[in-house]
Amino acid sequence: MAEQIGKVAEPIAAYVHMPAQTLTPTRRFIAGILAAEPAWRFAVANELIPHLETAVRLVRESFQKLGGLQFDYEIDSEIENESWIVVRAKVDGELEELLNEYTNFNKAMVRAVPIDKQTFIRFSPE
Numbered sequence: 174m175a176e177q178i179g180k181v182a183e184p185i186a187a188y189v190h191m192p193a194q195t196l197t198p199t200r201r202f203i204a205g206i207l208a209a210e211p212a213w214r215f216a217v218a219n220e221l222i223p224h225l226e227t228a229v230r231l232v233r234e235s236f237q238k239l240g241g242l243q244f245d246y247e248i249d250s251e252i253e254n255e256s257w258i259v260v261r262a263k264v265d266g267e268l269e270e271l272l273n274e275y276t277n278f279n280k281a282m283v284r285a286v287p288i289d290k291q292t293f294i295r296f297s298p299e
Contacts, residue, residue: 204229
């Protein structure tokens, strides 16, 4: 019994070592856009994936001069338990044209996405 004191049954490395591929996070896409882990978790928890796909489709249909799209998960710093996903897009054009496109996008969103899901999805043209 005395010879077992101080001995470890298994090498500790068996618990700490992880292959490099295990450390790489899973890449998840919504409507072809890479979603960071916080945005993905929020979308899944609130059943937003089909509605985000609709929002992305409507952005692509509404804006003529459209650049890169991305998702950002945001938490309101002033209101407890208030958060949403922002669909950000680079847009270009004359101000009046962009305002018309933005208005058309908002009208389409109201028609296409249930009101209880709209509060979780924001659009930010940049």
